[in-house]
Amino acid sequence: MFRFAQCDNRVRGAFVFMIPEIEELYQEVILDHSRRPRNFGELPDAAVRVHGDNPACGDEIHLAVKFDAGGGLEDIKFSGHGCAISQASASLMTMKLKGKSRAEVMKMLRAFHDLVTEGTSEAPKALGDLRVMQGVRKFPQRVKCAMLAWRAVEQALEQGVGEATVSTELA
Ligand SMILES: [Zn+2]
Numbered sequence: 001m002f003r004f005a006q007c008d009n010r011v012r013g014a015f016v017f018m019i020p021e022i023e024e025l026y027q028e029v030i031l032d033h034s035r036r037p038r039n040f041g042e043l044p045d046a047a048v049r050v051h052g053d054n055p056a057c058g059d060e061i062h063l064a065v066k067f068d069a070g071g072g073l074e075d076i077k078f079s080g081h082g083c084a085i086s087q088a089s090a091s092l093m094t095m096k097l098k099g100k101s102r103a104e105v106m107k108m109l110r111a112f113h114d115l116v117t118e119g120t121s122e123a124p125k126a127l128g129d130l131r132v133m134q135g136v137r138k139f140p141q142r143v144k145c146a147m148l149a150w151r152a153v154e155q156a157l158e159q160g161v162g163e164a165t166v167s168t169e170l171a
Pocket residue numbers: 005054057058059082083084085086144145
């Protein structure tokens with residue numbers, strides 16, 4: 001279902017030695033979601049499917065979205081493989097976004113991007129469990145792993161129907 005990329009060992013080591021206790025709890029949540037991803041699988045009646053690729057780490061995600069009458073995310077599922085961060089981020093994201101309106105998804109996307117890139121900002125409470133990904137900002141090369149699923153959902157909203165691909169590397 002997933003594999004640990006080589007770089008995960010370095011991240012785990014750094015978590016253990018460098019960050020305070022509270023972030024060890026975060027680490028547990030990330031490992032739990034990477035081992036038992038939620039909303040993992042196929043979505044047969046999906047309106048749009050996005051294949052996301054993060055060549056820097058080898059992460060791949062297939063995101064499938066079904067919209068409700070108002071354009072909100074009625075259902076969302078993913079499959080794929082990659083490092084623990086990419087899989088946990090996708091799992092946490094689908095839990096958070098299911099049932100949300102288009103506007104709420106875009107707001108969450110911006111807040112999550114700030115969470116994993118801005119060194120100083122406080123994590124907004126609205127992000128809930130997604131805040132466990134905050135530690136990623138200490139590992140700039142892993143931000144793409146954390147953002148992969150979000151880039152895919154952004155593309156899914158833009159595309160609306162059919163199939164699309166997205167990459168963390170600019171073309
Ligand atoms: Zn990765």
